[in-house]
Amino acid sequence: MSYQFQKMPEEKVFKDPVHRYIHVRDQLIWDLIKTKEFQRLRRIKQLGTLYLSFHSAEHSRFNHSLGVYEIVRRMIDEVFYGRPAWNDEDRPLALCAALLHDLGHGPFSHCFEKIFGTDHEEYTQAIITGDTEVNAVLSRVHPNFPEEVAEVINKTHPNKLVISMISSQIDADRMDYLQRDAYYTGVSYGSFDMERILRLMRPTENEVMIKESGMHAVEDYLMSRYQMYWQVYFHPVSRGGEVLLNRCFKRVKVLYEAGYEFKSLPTYLLPFFTGNVSVKDYLRLDETVVFYYLQEWMEEDDTILSDLSSRFVNRDLFKYLPFDGSIITIGELTELFERAGIDPEYYFVSDSFSDLPYDYDRPGSNNNRKPIHLLTRSGRVKEISTQSVIISSITGVNRMDYKLYYPKELILNIKDLEVKGAIINLLNELN
Amino acid sequence: MSYQFQKMPEEKVFKDPVHRYIHVRDQLIWDLIKTKEFQRLRRIKQLGTLYLSFHSAEHSRFNHSLGVYEIVRRMIDEVFYGRPAWNDEDRPLALCAALLHDLGHGPFSHCFEKIFGTDHEEYTQAIITGDTEVNAVLSRVHPNFPEEVAEVINKTHPNKLVISMISSQIDADRMDYLQRDAYYTGVSYGSFDMERILRLMRPTENEVMIKESGMHAVEDYLMSRYQMYWQVYFHPVSRGGEVLLNRCFKRVKVLYEAGYEFKSLPTYLLPFFTGNVSVKDYLRLDETVVFYYLQEWMEEDDTILSDLSSRFVNRDLFKYLPFDGSIITIGELTELFERAGIDPEYYFVSDSFSDLPYDYDRPGSNNNRKPIHLLTRSGRVKEISTQSVIISSITGVNRMDYKLYYPKELILNIKDLEVKGAIINLLNELN
Amino acid sequence: MSYQFQKMPEEKVFKDPVHRYIHVRDQLIWDLIKTKEFQRLRRIKQLGTLYLSFHSAEHSRFNHSLGVYEIVRRMIDEVFYGRPAWNDEDRPLALCAALLHDLGHGPFSHCFEKIFGTDHEEYTQAIITGDTEVNAVLSRVHPNFPEEVAEVINKTHPNKLVISMISSQIDADRMDYLQRDAYYTGVSYGSFDMERILRLMRPTENEVMIKESGMHAVEDYLMSRYQMYWQVYFHPVSRGGEVLLNRCFKRVKVLYEAGYEFKSLPTYLLPFFTGNVSVKDYLRLDETVVFYYLQEWMEEDDTILSDLSSRFVNRDLFKYLPFDGSIITIGELTELFERAGIDPEYYFVSDSFSDLPYDYDRPGSNNNRKPIHLLTRSGRVKEISTQSVIISSITGVNRMDYKLYYPKELILNIKDLEVKGAIINLLNELN
C-alpha cells in the first residue's frame, strides 16, 4: 500500500487530558511526530506569556498540535467518511496540515515578530518545503506533497473543504485551543459541546457546514471563544509581560545596531539582527534559548537591558492603567517621562488590543472571513448570524481596549517634584 | 499587627485547575511568591522528563508549590483552627514551609544530582538561610524565622505536628502532587477524596491523625499513590529520557575534566564541574539553561556528546527491555558492546527503580517513616495497616523493577556479525 | 443560645455531586430537613417530564433545595459576613427561605396546575404557615418566623436584600438549577464560573450587586441560562410528554364531572376535582401517586383515558411539528381531525413556549423584574445590559416557539382518504 495510507501494525495512543486519547494508526503521522522540527514545538509555549497571569498555562504547542490532528481525524473517520462530498484520498493531506499548522511558530511569536519582522506563517511554509526532516517524510508521499500541505495551511490550496477543516471560524484549530487553554488555565469558559458540533458537521464542496439543529451549539462555541479572549487571552497582566519582552528585544537590537559590546553575544539571534535568517537559524530558536539570553542580559552593563530582562525573568511587571486610546494623553505623558529622565521608549508603553469574535465578507465589512453556514434539512444554506440574535449582536463588532504600562516605582522615585506630580495627576485622571 | 499576621486589604487569588482557586490573604505569603527565587520554580518542571511519555506533563514546580501551600492553608483555616492541639501562632511557619519546600530543586534534579553531587534538600536550606530575597522576607518575621522554616522542611524542627503536615506519608505535598500530576497527564489514577481526608484530619501533639471513619479514604489515597508510581512516574519511556540526560551530563563532565576544548563553554555549569557552587551559582541554573547547553552540545565535535544531546533534545530515545537485575547479564552485554565498538559507559545503561508505597519504623523494617495513625471516637490510636488488609498487603513491600537501555539502530549497524548476533540473542532472551 | 443560632456539636455533611458537600451546622436547618414535608420533595422530580428526552434527568427537588441552601450559606459565610450592608441576624431567615423555596411544588406542576387550578407558590406559603412539621420547627424561632420565611419566598418581605439572594435574575435558585440540571442531563451548557460570581457578589441595602470586574462572568451565566432553556428545558420531546399528561388529567376531570364510574377511584385526587383542597390533601400528592393512578387508568374502559395514560407511562409520545403559531392552521386541522373521528381536544394539541432571558422594569417593558446591577470600584451602579453588547442583544427579547402535537399512527389509519390526504398535506406544508 502506498505510504500515505500505510497503517502501523498496532495503533499508538497518546494520553491526552482534553481528548482522553490521541489515536495514531498512520505511519505517515507517526513519522512526522518523530521529526525534530515537530519535537521542537515542545519548547514553545502555546500561550506565550500567559503563564504570568494564569500560572498553570504552561503547555506547549506540541500538545495543541496533536489535539488539532485528533479532531480532524475524528471529523474524517467518524463523520465525513462515506458521505458524498468527502473524498477519502484527501485524508493524508488534511491530517498532515492539521498536525503541522503551527510548525513555524517561534518563541513568544507575538513580541518577537514585531521586532524582528519574521512571520510564523511564512516559516511554517519554509520548514515544510525546505531541507528538513518533516519535508523528507512528506516527500515520501509524493514530491509535490509538502507543497500541497503548505498550501492548505496558508489557504491557497484549491481544496477549500480541507482548508475549512483547519482554518475557518469553526475549525479544528480553535476547537482544540479553546478547550485546551481552558483546561490548563482552569477556567470554565472554554467549554462547549464539541461532540455535538462534530456529529452535526457536514462536508460540502467548498466548506464544512453545520446542520441547522446545531445552531445553539455553535452559538455556545462562539460565546466560549468570546469569553476566552476577554477573560483569558487578553489578560492585562500577561500583556504586560509581552510589553516587557518586546522592549527587551527592541533594546537588544538597538544595542547591537549601535555597536554595543555584549559580554556574551546572543549567537543564535545574530541572523535576526541582520535579517538574513535561514530555516536552520530559525529552527534553532525556541523559548529555552530566549530565556537563556534573558538571563545573560540581566548581567549586561546596559542598565536598560539588564533592568528589563531582569523584570521579565523575575516577573517584576509594569503597572497598567486603562485609557481611552487618546494620542494626546500619550503625547503629554511621553514628554513628562522624558523630562523626568525615564526613557519612554522603554518605560512607557501604550498597548491596544481588539477582538472581532465573528464576521464575514459582506458589504461594509473589511475582511475576507468566510461565514459559518448552517445547512437545513431541505438542503438550504443559512449564514448563522441571520438565525441567532446573540451571534448577530457580535457580528462585525470590533471591540478595542487600551492599556498604558509603566513602572510604578520609577515614577515614585522621580526627583523633580513638579514633573512627578504632573505625571501622577494625569495617571490618576485615567483611573 | 506584626508582619507574620498582617493581612492584605483584599484577598488575592490564583486560578488553579486543581484547587479551583488558591487564596492568599497574608502579606508574608504574597511577598514570598514575588521573590525571584520562588519565581525561578516556573522554569523547573514538576516532573522532569516525564513529558517524554506523557506529553501534557509540562507543569512547573511553581504550580505545585502554590498547591501545597493552599492545602496547608485549608487544613489550618478550615479544620485545625480552634482545636486544642493546634496553636495558631504556628500558622506562618506551616504556610511558609509548605510554600518553600521545593525551593532548592534544580533542573532535572534526579539526573543532575547523581552526576554533580548536589542535593536539592541542602540547597533548599541554603537558599532560605542565605543571602536571598526569600531570606530577606522571612527575616522580617524574626531573625530566626528563616532557620525555623528550613528546619521544618528538613524535619529537624521540634514541632512535629507542623512537620507532619508537610512531610509524612499523608501530607499536603503528596496530596497536591498526586492530584496535580494526574490532572496534567490526564490519567484517572490520582483521584482520591481529599475533601473527606481534610475534614477528618485531626491535629494531635506530634502529628496529624485521621479519624477512624476515614480509613477507606486513606486506603484509596494510598492506592492512588501506588498507581501513580507504577503507571505514571516510573514510565520506562521517560526513565529512558533520564538515562540519556544523565549520560549527557556525565560526558560533559568527563570531557571537561579531560581538558576538552568546548566550542562554547557552558559557563553556568563550571562551578558544578569544580564542585565549588555558591547559592547564586545554583540559582542561576534552571531547565532553560540546561536546554540551551544541550543545543550547543549538539554542535560539539565530540561525537558521543553531540549524539546524546541531540537524541535527548529531539526525543530519539534508547530502546528498553525489562530484565531481572542480574549482574551477569549486564556483564556479558557490556563486554559485547565493547567488542562491537559501542561505548557501554554511554550506550548501555541498566536502570533500576523501586517503590515502597507504605511502611513505618518497626522491628525488621529498615526505615524511619512515621506510621499513618487512625484516631477512634474513644481516642484510641491505631496504625492503619492493622485495620486494612489492602494496606497491610503493601506495607513494607519494596517492589523493584529493572530495565536495560540501549540504542537499537547502533546494534543493527554492528559490523562484526558474530558479536551482533550474540547481543541480539542475549537481548531476545530477556524479552 | 436562641434556637435560630444554635449549632450542632458536629457539622453534618451531605455528599453532593454539584457542590461536593452540603454543610449543615445549624440545628434549625437540620430539623427542617428531617420534616416529612421536606422529605416529600424526594418524590417530585426537579424536571418533571424532561427524563423523556434526557433519560438521566431523574433527580428530585429535594436535591435542588439542598443545593440552593448551600449556595446561600456560602454567600453569607464566605462573602457577606462582616460587610457593612449585611446583618448576620438575617442569616436564619435567608437559609430557611432558600431551603424551603420549592416546598409547595406538586407532581408535574406545570401540567397539573393548568388543569386543577392549583398554584405551587400559594401552597409553599400554606405549608409553611399551616399545621405542618415545617411550621412547628420554624415557630420555635419565633411565632412570626414562618410568616416571615413565606414572605421572603413570595417576595413581599421588606428585606429586599434577602429576597434578591433567593429570587432575582442572578440568584441561588438559578445558580443551583443550571449547574445541577446540566450535571444530571450530562450537557455542558450549564457551566459558568459560580466561584467567581460568588466572590464578586456584594450585599447592598436592597439587593445583591456584582463587582464590575465580574461582568463577563455574569454574561457567561446568562448565556448558560439561555442555552439551558433552548437546548434542554424546552426540548420538544419532553414537552410532548407534558402535553400527553395534561390531556390525561383533563380527561379524568371531564369523566369525573360527567359522572363516569371509575373501576378504581383515584381517591387522593378527589379534592382536586371539587376544588376543595386542604394542605393535607395537597401534601398527599406526589409523583408516585400520580404514576399509580396512571397505571390504574390504563385499565379503564374509557378508551381515550386508557390510551393517553398508557402512552404516557410507556413513552409512546405524539409526533410534533414546528409551526408559525397561526390560528388559521390550527382551525383547519381541528376541523379535519373532527371529520376523521379523532377527538382534537385530546389528540391535536398546539403548544407554545417562550423565554425572556433577561429584562428589567423600564419604559416600554411589561415586567417588574429587577435589573442585574454592577458595582464599580468607585461605588457607581450600572445596569448590566448597558455594559455588554451580548446581554443587550437579549434584553427584553421574548422568543416564542410553537409546536403541534398529534399521534402519527392515528392519522395513518384514517379511513376517509380525502380527509387523511388533506391532513397530511397540511402537515407537510408545515414541515
Next chain:
Amino acid sequence: MSYQFQKMPEEKVFKDPVHRYIHVRDQLIWDLIKTKEFQRLRRIKQLGTLYLSFHSAEHSRFNHSLGVYEIVRRMIDEVFYGRPAWNDEDRPLALCAALLHDLGHGPFSHCFEKIFGTDHEEYTQAIITGDTEVNAVLSRVHPNFPEEVAEVINKTHPNKLVISMISSQIDADRMDYLQRDAYYTGVSYGSFDMERILRLMRPTENEVMIKESGMHAVEDYLMSRYQMYWQVYFHPVSRGGEVLLNRCFKRVKVLYEAGYEFKSLPTYLLPFFTGNVSVKDYLRLDETVVFYYLQEWMEEDDTILSDLSSRFVNRDLFKYLPFDGSIITIGELTELFERAGIDPEYYFVSDSFSDLPYDYDRPGSNNNRKPIHLLTRSGRVKEISTQSVIISSITGVNRMDYKLYYPKELILNIKDLEVKGAIINLLNELN
C-alpha cells in the same frame, strides 16, 4: 438485510453523563428500547434505598441498562471487530443481552424478594421468553432468539465469550454501574480507566482476557469496586432503610394471611401474597406502586404497619450499632425487647452483609467464579492475583459486617425502668 443487522437511516443518540453519548444504529436495539417492559425500568431505581444516605442517587435501571449496552457495543465495534476470536454474527446476541440483563428487576428487589420469594433473574428470563413486547421484537430475529438471549443472561448459553462480556468479574455491567453510581452519588471512588481496559481487552475462545500491560488498570478497577462496596453500597443508613421496608412487607403479608381487613386493598400485591404471580402481575409492580401503597398503609389501623411505612416514607429511620454478629447478644436483646412490649420481630433487626471483592474457583474456594485472566505478549495466560500483591491480598477474603437496628425513641420511652436500663447497658457495651 435480515432484521438483526438492519441499520436505521440515521444513528440515534442518547445524551448520557457517563458515556457522553449512547449510540444506537441497530433497528433491533431501537425497537427494544421502545417496549413497555424496557421503559418500565425507568420506574425502578438502580440503587434502591441508597438515596436515603446519598440523596443524589436517584437514577433508574433504565439509565444503567443503556450504559451496559453502550459498553458492549464499544467492546465489539472498537476493539473486537476483525480479531480472529470474535464472530460478528454474535453482535446482536451480545447487545440484546447487555441491554436486557436487568429486565426482571422489581421495586427494591433486595427486600422484596426476601419476603415474597420472587427472583429477578427468573423473571428476566420469563419476561424475555413470555408474552411481552420484548419477546415480540426478539422473535423477529428468529423464534429461538429470545431463548438464546435469556441463556446468555442466566449464563447457560454455550457461547462463554459473550457471557463473559456481560457477566464476569470484569464485565460491562460492573464497569457501567461503578462509574454511574459514582457519578450520581458524587463520590470519587468509582473512577478507573475504562478506556484503557477496553483498549486492552482481547476476545478469546471462552472469555474476554486483558492484555498483561493492563494489569494495573484492572487492579485499579478492582479497588474501585471494593471501595464502592464499603463506602457506598453498604452504607449503614440505607441498609437501615432496607430493614424498615423489609419489615413493612413482612407485616403486610402477615396481616393479609391473618385475614386483616385493609382499608384499601393493595391490589397489585395480591398475587404475591398467594404466590401465584404471572409475568403480567410481576410487570405491573414498580417503585411508584410500592410508594403508593406505603402511603396508604400509613393510614391503616394496624399500628405496626402504619408506623413502619410512615417511618420509611418520611425517612425516620432506626438507629444502628455495629456488633460482632454474636447470637447471644441478639438473643438477650430480643428477650428484653419482648419484655418491654416492643415487638422484636419488627423493631429489633440484626443485619449482616459481606463482600468478596475477587475470587475464583480453586481448591479450597467455595465459589464458581471465573478468574480474570491476563494475556502476555507471547500468548501465555496468567490469573491476575498471581501478578499483583494487592489483588492477592483481597482474593478469597470475605469480609463481614454486622449491624443492629432499632428505634431509639421507643427504647427511651420504655416504662419498665429495669428492662430499659438492661437494654441501654447492652447496647452501650456494643458501641
